[in-house]
Amino acid sequence: MGAPHKHSQTYQPRQPEETVLHKVLSQHLETFIAQREMDGKGLPKFVIKELRGYLECGLLQYGFVRTKCKSCDFERAVPYSCKGRGFCPSCCGKRMSEKAYHLIDDVLPEAPYRQWVLSLPIPLRFWMATNKKLTSKVHQIASKEIAAYYLKIAKTQGIEKPLPGSITFIQRFGSACNLNIHFHLVALEGVYDEPADEGAPPKFVAFEPPTDEEVADVVEKIAAKVIKHLRKKGYLQEEGQEVERPDLDQLFQDHPTFADAMAASIQSKIAFGERAGLKVRKIGSGFGYEEETPLVKGTQCASINGFNLHAKVGIGADARDRLLQLIKYVTRPPLSNERLAETENGDLTYALKTPWSDGTTAILLSPEELCEKLAALVPPPNSHLTRYSGVFSSHSKWRNKIVPRPEARTGFCPEGGQDRKKVKNHQWAQLLKRCFSVDVGTCPKCGDDMEIIGSIHDPDQVRRYLRHIGVKEDPPPIAPARYVQTELAYDDCSYD
Secondary structure (H helix, E strand, C coil), X not given: CCCCCCCCCCCCCCCHHHCHHHHHHHHHHHHHHHHHHHHCCCCCHHHHHHHHHHCCCCCHHHXXXXXXXXXXXXXXXXXXXXXXXXXXXXXXXXXXXXXXXXXXXXXXXXXXXXXXXXXXXXXXXXXXXXXHHHHHHHHHHHHHXXXXXXHHHHHHXXXXXXXXXXXXXXXXXXXXXCEEEEEEEEEECEEXXXXXXXXXXXXXXXXXXXXXXXXXXXXXHHHHHHHHHHHHCCCECCCCCECCCCCCCXXXXXXXXXXXXXXXXXXXXXXXXXXXXXXXXXXXXCXXXXXXXXXXXXXXXXXXXXXXXXXXXXXXXCCXXXXXXXXXXXXXXXXXXXXXXXXXXXXXXXXXXXXXXXXXXXXEECHHHHHHHHHHHCCXXXXXXXXXXXXXXXXXXXXXXXXXXXXXXXXXXXXXXXXXXXXXXXXXXXXXHHHHXXXXXXXXXXXXXXXXXXXXXXXXXXXXXXXXCCCCCCCCCCCCCCCCCCCCCHHHCCCC
């Protein structure tokens, strides 16, 4: 490997090893994993991979890409990302930007939109977290009822073949780093009118915002149909009492420790360690009773049987910046480094964005408890967190008529341009520029384009390069597992 140009420098958009999160995981992660192995079957491999992968994310010592200016030979090294889906603030932030700009640039036409936020009863959150089919069914019910609301209005206006559309973002977390599955559904505030001539594009017809009574009616129908489905599948008795269900996905049957961590996180409890079973915060109500009537809790917000529907946020057709911010909000990372701090005794405080009604402004966790909460946030493989319905769905024959760029797909091309097979919508450098406000594709010396000249994976080559440019060769140390000595039960011992 030749010597770098005299202007060579490293590019590091952040220093993850300096954050509280990285320091805590580097000191306590292996101990947490080992303790779960001692408790039973341990955590799934994909959870362990994501937790350990975070400790390598953004560090040059684990490999990087070399980029070089075409004109002046200026060179920089860009570290690899872990590409985690669960909690990594950097990777989830890049996914947020990628998703938001893809939808704004390529998918969502200029039309008014409304956000419908559906919160679910606490028992249902666990059942959905451990059963992908149930999650799909609940989403299907919710999206169909919201679409039915728009179809009903279209019928009163004489629209014979209305085409509603929505995109649902399944958010898996709450403000207290807890597992809280709920839906953010961004729907067209109106419908497309299917034209008589198939060659013509559909015409959009905008509607007025929903009233409080209409929101209450929608959430009542959603709750009734979901509860009916839960009774049919044996989750609930006729009286509304919960039933212990054995039909978890195979992943959770093989790894009960992972299911325990999820159950505790949903209930804001601690699953393992000295404080196992204790609450992190107050727990909400369950399904309520069948004769309960919808309670209007505010403007365009109603609640019934533990289901809460909020539809106050509406965005006009010309407010694309607001729509971009809304999509970034619903796709944001679950964890913020700025809100995590360490106390003098080694515990951790995670500040809430908005204080709770009881005055709580932060939660307090031990390092092992934080590891537990992060493990519960990692989504299982093949869990689709963005779902398209109506005219936005892939099977709609009218989708290509209304979206700005129907051929575009999420992702990026490392070499720039578009991959004709996958039709990626963002270049790698453009994504980093939009996410971090730093242009890694433009030379800071002469302004010409930077190009990728190699990927460095081999540890010896990585160390050689970093040593040559004067960067620390060794990554931050990761503490080995610390095993706790337990009491010996003599009655369990056998003697020859």
